Every structure is written in structure tokens, then in C-alpha cells.
Amino acid sequence: VENLVLIDASVYAEGTGSLAKLPRVVAYAGVSILKSFPLRLYTTFLAFKGVSFDTGLDWVNIGKLHCLYPWWKDATVSFMISGGYNVSRQIDQVKQKTLIIWGEDDQIISNKLAVRLHCELPNSIIRQIPDCGHLPHVEKPDSAARLILEFMQNHSCQKKAQLAPTEEVVY
Numbered sequence: 604v605e606n607l608v609l610i611d612a613s614v615y616a617e618g619t620g621s622l623a624k625l626p627r628v629v630a631y632a633g634v635s636i637l638k639s640f641p642l643r644l645y646t647t648f649l650a651f652k653g654v655s656f657d658t659g660l661d662w663v664n665i666g667k668l669h670c671l672y673p674w675w676k677d678a679t680v681s682f683m684i685s686g687g688y689n690v691s692r693q694i695d696q697v698k699q700k701t702l703i704i705w706g707e708d709d710q711i712i713s714n715k716l717a718v719r720l721h722c723e724l725p726n727s728i729i730r731q732i733p734d735c736g737h738l739p740h741v742e743k744p745d746s747a748a749r750l751i752l753e754f755m756q757n758h759s760c761q762k763k764a765q766l767a768p769t770e771e772v773v774y
Contacts, residue, residue: 619687638670706735
């Protein structure tokens with residue numbers, strides 16, 4: 604990996620916490636709640652800034668598609684019981700040039716964590732997209748794509764400048 608792009612990255616989550624200790628039957632009940640319409644509707648309005656009700660309903664339906672797979676409940680329970688993942692202790696291992704993109708109005712993961720991540724990744728730049736919630740690549744795809752393109756172009760120019768005159772870059 605030469606470059607890294609992180610979009611509203613939840614790198615400070617400490618696994619699944621006490622959910623890992625739930626009895627399997629309780630974990631399955633909890634997972635069933637995750638696909639409930641009221642919960643999905645609530646999180647949709649948290650995730651997107653200023654979304655209309657009709658659009659919110661569309662996003663609820665799209666957001667629960669993965670829940671329809673026959674293996675989804677088993678995989679989600681297994682993830683919960685495993686303890687999940689914890690990458691916060693590995694942040695200092697990231698040396699690559701990193702672009703951190705965040706929705707300025709994210710109601711799910713505070714943009715203070717974006718700033719913290721930027722401070723902990725010495726080779727990073729941070730870009731916050733205004734009037735945008737938790738999913739910048741969905742809510743403001745043109746803005747997210749532009750930031751990624753600019754980031755890659757800037758790095759590509761730096762890489763080209765470092766090549767010897769006889770080397771060729773193929774894109």
C-alpha cells in the first residue's frame with residue numbers, strides 16, 4: 604500500500620466490548636433488532652445531513668440489503684462474540700501518505716476523532732466536507748471523488764519527480 608484514503612474511519616472503536624460476552628441466543632436477538640425499520644430509519648437520519656424523508660426511506664431500504672443474506676445473522680453474531688477488531692494500537696504503524704476525509708456534520712463518529720487521527724498519523728492530511736454527515740462518499744460523492752483525485756494526482760506528481768530520467772511510469 605503506497606497511499607491510504609480513510610473515510611470517516613472508526614479506528615478508535617475498542618472491539619465489541621461487552622457484546623462479546625452475550626449468550627448466543629441473546630446475541631441473535633440483538634442482531635435481529637439491527638435490521639428493524641425504526642432503528643435503521645433513526646440511524647439513516649443520523650448518518651445523512653438534511654436528507655428528505657423519501658430519500659431517507661430509500662437509504663433505509665438500501666442500507667438493509669446486506670441483512671437479507673442468509674448468512675448475515677450468523678456472521679454478525681460471530682463477529683460480536685469474537686470481540687470484533689481493535690486497530691487503535693496499530694495507528695502508529697501507518698507510515699503511508701494518508702488522506703482522511705470526514706463529513707463535517709457527522710453525528711455518528713465525531714469529527715474530533717478525525718482531528719485526533721490526523722495528529723496521530725504523521726504523514727496525513729485531513730479534509731472535512733461541509734454540510735455532510737457520516738457517509739461523504741454517498742452523500743457528497745463528487746466532493747469525495749475530487750478530494751481523492753487531487754490527493755492521488757499530487758502524490759503521482761511527487762512520485763514522477765523522484766524517478767530517474769530513464770524510468771517510465773505507466774498508468
